[in-house]
Amino acid sequence: MTRPEPLHRDVSGPFWEGLSRRKLMIQRCLTCRRLIFYPRPFCHHCWAADLAWEERPPTGTLYSFTISHVPPSIDFREGWPRFPAVVAIDDDVRMATTLVDIGEPRIGMAVRLVFPDDQEQPLAMPPFTADHA
Amino acid sequence: MPGNSKAVILGYAELPASPANAPPPFPTTLDMCAHLARETIADAGLDRDCIDGLITGSLLESRYFAPATLSEYLGLNLSFGDVVDLGGAGSAGMVWRAAAAIAAGMCRAVLCIAPGMLDRSPDNDWARFGASSPLPGSPQAEFEIPIGMLGQNVPYAMIANRYAAVHGYDAHALARLVAQQRLNANATPGAIFEHVPLSVEAVLASRMIADPLRKLEIVMPCVGGAAILVTDADLVPAAAHRPVRIAGSGEAMSVKSAHHAPDLLCSPVVAAAARAFAMAGSSPSAMHAVQIYDCYSITVLVTLENAGFCGAGEGKALLNSRDLTWRGDFPINTNGGQLGYGQTGLAGGMGHVVEGARQIMGRAGGRQIANCERVFVTGNGGIMSENVALVLEGW
Numbered sequence: 221m222t223r224p225e226p227l228h229r230d231v232s233g234p235f236w237e238g239l240s241r242r243k244l245m246i247q248r249c250l251t252c253r254r255l256i257f258y259p260r261p262f263c264h265h266c267w268a269a270d271l272a273w274e275e276r277p278p279t280g281t282l283y284s285f286t287i288s289h290v291p292p293s294i295d296f297r298e299g300w301p302r303f304p305a306v307v308a309i310d311d312d313v314r315m316a317t318t319l320v321d322i323g324e325p326r327i328g329m330a331v332r333l334v335f336p337d338d339q340e341q342p343l344a345m346p347p348f349t350a351d352h353a
Numbered sequence: 354m355p356g357n358s359k360a361v362i363l364g365y366a367e368l369p370a371s372p373a374n375a376p377p378p379f380p381t382t383l384d385m386c387a388h389l390a391r392e393t394i395a396d397a398g399l400d401r402d403c404i405d406g407l408i409t410g411s412l413l414e415s416r417y418f419a420p421a422t423l424s425e426y427l428g429l430n431l432s433f434g435d436v437v438d439l440g441g442a443g444s445a446g447m448v449w450r451a452a453a454a455i456a457a458g459m460c461r462a463v464l465c466i467a468p469g470m471l472d473r474s475p476d477n478d479w480a481r482f483g484a485s486s487p488l489p490g491s492p493q494a495e496f497e498i499p500i501g502m503l504g505q506n507v508p509y510a511m512i513a514n515r516y517a518a519v520h521g522y523d524a525h526a527l528a529r530l531v532a533q534q535r536l537n538a539n540a541t542p543g544a545i546f547e548h549v550p551l552s553v554e555a556v557l558a559s560r561m562i563a564d565p566l567r568k569l570e571i572v573m574p575c576v577g578g579a580a581i582l583v584t585d586a587d588l589v590p591a592a593a594h595r596p597v598r599i600a601g602s603g604e605a606m607s608v609k610s611a612h613h614a615p616d617l618l619c620s621p622v623v624a625a626a627a628r629a630f631a632m633a634g635s636s637p638s639a640m641h642a643v644q645i646y647d648c649y650s651i652t653v654l655v656t657l658e659n660a661g662f663c664g665a666g667e668g669k670a671l672l673n674s675r676d677l678t679w680r681g682d683f684p685i686n687t688n689g690g691q692l693g694y695g696q697t698g699l700a701g702g703m704g705h706v707v708e709g710a711r712q713i714m715g716r717a718g719g720r721q722i723a724n725c726e727r728v729f730v731t732g733n734g735g736i737m738s739e740n741v742a743l744v745l746e747g748w
Binding site: 227228258283284287288290291296306314316317327344345 | 560615
């Protein structure tokens with residue numbers, strides 16, 4: 221049994237394409253100025269429809285994480301990510317992700333997104349690692 | 354007078370919890386609902402012809418049209434039918450919806466049924482990997498499912514770790530909560546762990562599932578179900594059990610996936626509880642018991658703080674120092690809660706409602722709290738994403 225395949229929505233195109241070019245692309249509402257994630261065709265903060273994609277620094281803060289010992293189903297038995305995490309990119313942007321090469325994670329630590337090596341659009345949200353910069 | 358004051362809980366029925374791998378007690382969800390309906394109306398002492406409202410949880414046999422499907426099976430004529438889709442908050446959510454329909458003059462006697470049969474169909478994505486939204490167009494399918502951000506264990510563990518980072522973690526306090534609720538379960542006929550004692554040490558030694566949450570701090574899925582009858586106060590028969598007023602209710606939700614919540618430690622319980630206490634003209638200190646949705650130990654801790662029973666970060670001290678048993682000075686989940694009784698699927702939340710009503714009615718037998726007039730009840734859906742709070746009072 222294989223893992224369920226990700227289903228990318230068309231509105232998210234620039235996000236996934238941006239990752240292949242080592243860029244973190246996030247929408248900003250031109251009316252209320254807040255960032256929007258996950259991608260939508262409108263701003264969920266103020267319901268305006270005037271949005272723009274912008275490149276954001278691929279860094280954030282570790283908001284929470286866990287060490288997961290039991291995968292959610294047999295579909296995930298292979299390479300089960302052991303560090304599910306939530307990263308805060310901005311007050312309005314939280315990403316569900318995983319942690320890699322992070323040693324002892326600490327909530328509040330600086331983290332950065334690990335772009336795919338292969339210039340391909342990833343199928344799933346990339347992981348984050350410790351940001352030593 | 355608060356809008357809910359016309360309505361009372363007049364009767365209830367509850368099945369014992371049975372193991373998930375045992376033969377189900379009924380061949381279909383419809384049959385479980387019928388059993389619960391017949392028991393509830395008999396408990397209320399009214400004729401089944403008075404039932405003109407029906408709220409149900411989802412039916413395994415019928416993806417759509419649940420209220421009419423169940424009404425047909427039960428032979429009812431309704432002026433109000435509904436299905437509540439708030440996860441574990443659904444049962445508590447049914448209570449105020451029934452009261453509101455009565456207050457609006459739509460009906461006078463509402464059967465609220467929470468069946469807890471298990472879905473054994475092979476294509477059930479929820480059962481397979483805990484995904485509520487696996488279909489194309491779903492942000493969950495795009496961003497969460499592929500990385501295994503699924504189910505409940507991981508997100509609730511993230512609430513616990515966030516709590517640890519902000520307030521410090523006390524595994525002993527949470528293990529003590531579980532052990533004290535188990536004492537309550539040991540006094541509850543029908544609880545899955547009625548005959549199984551549990552120590553703090555055993556909780557702390559149980560298998561780590563998602564750090565810091567251990568297996569015995571997590572509910573065990575069971576099969577079961579419960580129902581209540583909510584009626585106009587004018588319908589109370591002379592020989593009734595003591596009716597239970599729905600004195601206050603509150604509900605809140607904003608996001609589905611916990612990581613989109615602005616503050617993982619500030620759940621919708623804050624708003625729901627504040628609204629319920631305000632409507633009831635009451636406060637946490639006036640409660641004689643609390644029946645708190647307890648899918649995980651951490652859920653109870655965060656709920657108690659969010660509902661104002663103690664300040665932020667003070668829940669650990671409360672859980673470590675008070676007597677949480679039915680005999681004690683701060684009774685929590687006097688039937689064992691779902692941790693002690695078993696989580697009967699989406700019906701688990703109705704167990705808290707029924708136990709709150711049972712204590713106020715004076716029908717809790719060997720675990721009866723003396724002079725129980727007011728009970729606070731919560732419902733919780735998703736990852737503390739949908740919350741309902743109720744203040745129940747004796748009439």
